[in-house]
Amino acid sequence: MRPFVYEQPTDISAAVAIASRFTTEDDQPTRANVQFIAGGTNLADYMKLGVAEPNRLVDLNRLKDPGLRQIRVTDDGIRFGALVRMGEAADHAELKRGYPVIADSLRLAASGQIRNMASLAGNVLQRTRCEYFRETSWHCNKRVPGSGCAAMEGFNRQHAVLGGSDACIATYHGDFAQALIALDAVVRAEGSRGARKIPLAKLHRQPRDTPEIETDLAADEIITAIEVPAVPWARRSLYLKIRDRESYAFALASAAVALDLDGDNVREARIALGGVATVPWRAKAAEEALQGKTLDEVSAGAAADAAFAGAEPRQHNAFKIELGKRTLVRALLETRDMKV
Amino acid sequence: MDTAAPRPKENQGQPLPRVDARLKVTGQAHYPADLPTANIAYGALATSSIAKGKVAKLNLDDARAVPGLLDIVTYGDMDTVEKPKFGNSGATSIGPLHDRTIFHDGQIIALAVAETFEAAEEAAQLIRAEYDAETPTASFDSPGAATIPAAGKSPLFKEDVKAGDFDAAYREAAVKIDVRYSTPTQHHNPIELFSTTAFWEGDQLIVHEPSQNVTGWKVELARQLKIDPAKVRIVSPFIGGAFGSKGPMTPRTAIVAVAARRLGRPVRCVTSRMQAFGTQTYRAETRHRIRIGAGKDGRITAFAHEGWEVTSRPDSYVVGGTSATGRMYAYGSVLTHVSLVQADRNTPGYMRSPPETPYVYALENAMDEMAVALGMDPVEFRRINEPKTEPIGKKPFSSRSLIQCYDQAAEAFGWAKRDPKVGAMRDGDWLVGMGCATAIYPTAVAPCAARVRLTVDGDVRLQCGSHEIGTGVRTVAGQMASERLGVSIDRISVEMGDSSLPPAPVSGGSISTASVCSAVLKACDAIRAKLYAGATAEGGPLAGSHNEELDLADGKIVAKGGASAKVEDVLKTMQVGAIEEYAEFAPKGATPEALKKLYAGMPEFHGGEQDEDSVKYAFGAEFVEVRINRYTREIRVPRIVGAFAAGRIMNTRTARSQLMGGMIWGIGQALHEATEVDSRYARYVNRDLQDYLVPVNADIKDLQVILVPEVDHAVNPAGVKGLGELGNVGTAAAVASAVYHATGKRIRDLPIRIEQLLA
């Protein structure tokens, strides 16, 4: 780890000001000299490994605005402050009842200790766990643009089958973001060019030929809140996560499913996939395949086929296509059968 | 008594809590890297990012510029010391800083030493090597892999065992199988990281390092540094998990000692978890071909086991588990062959039951396949093939309670309720499968010394240079003294983990309890003899009694007739303040050199298959239930039952804990554990606990350990069979058997993962 300057501003504008003083418009948040830190469970790890090398950290944990630490549930939906810890949100009674997909996605993530440290905004922005990215002696386009991708022909069991490019196939490993996408969430951000709202589905960028660009955020932009509207499909929703062990593992495949049903007929379906894609993946084609249909094993299977129609397997991850489809089928049927 | 402290049955000792339990759970147990050391400097390793070639140039300028940097030890700086030796005490013959050749991924290229840990790490990361790289050989199928016969390549593996005419018997067998299995690379990953702290007091070198072999290391380190072994002291009071990884010393120890000598101050180097994958040892990947032929009655007439094991280029590390699998059942004929496959890898090393884990996995999986081929219940199949003598040397077993283990485990598990039809058992969306397998581990014992002192105040001090690697050896050694001297355990202090104590053998091969307790027993009996002599002497309180009529209990010598004398009073009449005995135990059959070799750090092992009179093994039977989701095929293990017989159980609590830990590890080996090797570069990919999966609490549900009573006086004076490495043998095969029962898919390559069950 390299020495760095550590700042603890107490209000958002001060934090933004520090960030903008030491960055330019072209700086990527993950590559900038100054970076924000919340729980530190992702960033501190990567700093120790030499993957992230900011020389200045802006700690967000002293920011005074109480809204940053609150979960507010109203008739219009939920507003999560950016610094709310994963553990707190996972245990929130109203969330479990009204927005089970969100509570599930957090409960099934990481470990109790990490959930107590990790913030919701940090969770959404967590970086890939690609083994070749994590260890600096490998070639990695995301870490060092243009250096090549060691995973492409290497050991890529964890890697993505959806949304990859010739430059990078790193999986987005988070869980929470899929649940947010399924419920049409938006993030609120504040930067030197003002405040704005970004639909969660537009926040992350697929790697294409610039895998080092991971999100739509500027280097001096802080996520302040995540908002989830009170959509009719929120109640009948769940998050199914399939992994090698029962707990404390990233998804090999996951599905966030939210349904608005009329009997067994699909009025509205929202599907997001995890563990199989380079970004939190909204499976629009699968949603459309279900629209107006009776939800059963056959229609669920057709939706799953549609979801993975464009999948591109590599040497060790080809199984994720079949596993991803089955995960979605199972999630759809379990969501249909939920008692709400 | 509760689950964690099973009620002792015949020939089983009390479930005393560990004597160091409180220290451990309150953080007061000091592991080697925690031992307070003044004025310490910190070392961090720089390691190679290629597996084969030469270091053409090492750029140290950036590292040298780091504030606080004190020194960099690299090529040239080790020239005045000897290269490491591969063997019992040495992990590898590669002296990484002795020449610029790179033999494997993650090889040490320098040690940066600085005022702080952070500065040392930063400097180490800034050391840049330029390589003349060559294409390395990663593993079995890689170009350049060289296959050689293993027999004779290691003192631990002298020959390929065989018996009878396998070819003829196999040809004629009514039912036969010919199957192949594989096990992956595995790294130990104990929670305590590997570390060395070294400092010199004048010409005396003191090393704090987690070690399973302080005496062996003392001698080997002295050899490398060309100093008198009496000038080296290895200190390792607690070890935070070892599993074999801290048995042989790695080249780092001498490098840190040299750094401390250059600086004239203590240097501590804690390796990162990632670096441990290349700088420590590991369980190499293996392959197996098994052929079994049997009559329709299920009697095995022909058994052949061929094994292939990866090793490094310079060192022939062999496990050769065929010596156990070739003796497991009543085979009519046996043929075995073990090969080594040399690749550009670091030298493998001991990992909990090194030979048995992979080889018995293959054998037991094959036994299950054979039972299916015969249409026979797998327990019944093993019962039919239960031997009277072992098939190779036709020697009897000193004791063998395998069938009792099967019966008791089957009963507790509810095996009778299993529907033998594949895929017949279901619970909603979950396919249910049940399987079983045999566990076996050779019972060995080695020479050992111990010093025991009983004072007039009734306190006992026990000293032995063995190692508390988490097994509870401190507790059981204390318990042995407690039983023999009639002193309660809280009056006994046990010192271990220091090469200045009486020497004990390496804590490997599950020999510690047997060897240490036998030495403690001998010392205690010598104390008893002196006490009895004092008590029965003319004018003594029990004058006229004979030794056979006496016993020690609650601080008293008690005679058969009921007369008794306080130990304190006996000592007073003897005019002594303490009796101290230094005992050296040598097992039956030990050579005249045996004790000399113990002091030289090269203890002889006896028992297992080597003794003339009998073969000596501990046995167990494990039953597993798996559940596999109908859609997504993830595998869960809701239940596991293991029954084990291992002679005298010193302490049912610590014994259960060892076996439980083994079974959990076995589940991990079945379903989780594997080091992935990038075959292009011969480099390890998943070098941390994020991707190197082991079971977590949620993976282990209902786990039951049954301790089957067994008496065996032939194994050693203490009557103890080692069981530390028994629990994880067979587990993976039992899981594979259960997976087959649930799905009809026979998975032969570990670990068993979702992708193998999807198709």
Ligand SMILES: Cc1cc2nc3c(=O)[nH]c(=O)nc-3n(C[C@H](O)[C@H](O)[C@H](O)COP(=O)(O)OP(=O)(O)OC[C@H]3O[C@@H](n4cnc5c(N)ncnc54)[C@H](O)[C@@H]3O)c2cc1C
């Ligand atoms: C062993 C392990 C297992 C895990 N398993 C899972 C899992 O199963 N599922 C899962 O979803 N996650 C998992 N995680 C990831 C974990 O959830 C994330 O590390 C965590 O959520 C990150 O939150 P944080 O507050 O600690 O972020 P930090 O590490 O503080 O920050 C992460 C990134 O977000 C940026 N950032 C943080 N807050 C803001 C903000 N308000 N505005 C702008 N930028 C910001 C930082 O600059 C940094 O780039 C695991 C992590 C570990 C270490």
Ligand code: SF4
């Ligand atoms: S997949 Fe992406 S993150 Fe991984 S090595 Fe390739 S470029 Fe780097």
